[in-house]
Amino acid sequence: MSDGGSETAAPLPPRPAGRARVRVTAPHTGGPAAQPAGRGARPGTSDVQGVYVRSLIRSQLRLALVVAAGFVIATGLFVVAIALVPDLDRTFVVGVPVSWLLLGFGLYPLVITVGVLYVRAAARNEARYRALAEDDS
Numbered sequence: 001m002s003d004g005g006s007e008t009a010a011p012l013p014p015r016p017a018g019r020a021r022v023r024v025t026a027p028h029t030g031g032p033a034a035q036p037a038g039r040g041a042r043p044g045t046s047d048v049q050g051v052y053v054r055s056l057i058r059s060q061l062r063l064a065l066v067v068a069a070g071f072v073i074a075t076g077l078f079v080v081a082i083a084l085v086p087d088l089d090r091t092f093v094v095g096v097p098v099s100w101l102l103l104g105f106g107l108y109p110l111v112i113t114v115g116v117l118y119v120r121a122a123a124r125n126e127a128r129y130r131a132l133a134e135d136d137s
Helices: 047-084 098-136
Strands: none
Touching (some): 047 098
């Protein structure tokens, strides 16, 4: 070990003379490129299942937009409420203004609550999708 300096890797052994370098590549089948996962028809899929998947995607997007908008509105209202009560800036607890404490410790429960509610609702959407997809099979 060195005394805190940079360590160098051991030099590679010399390559035996007369041996050519070999390049390893994936086999080329000459066929069309594979379609990305989730696109195109899979064996056994139907138009009804496609409708179910599109419905799941729409419901998850709608849920994400509603949760994001609700979070932004709740956070904005929290900040506006603190700004409208100027006495919070003049009141100190352990040398820190109460308004800072409310922002620091009041927003984290909001973030956690919104996250938990979002995960539960997204799981519920997926469970409904699975139930519909199994009934269709």
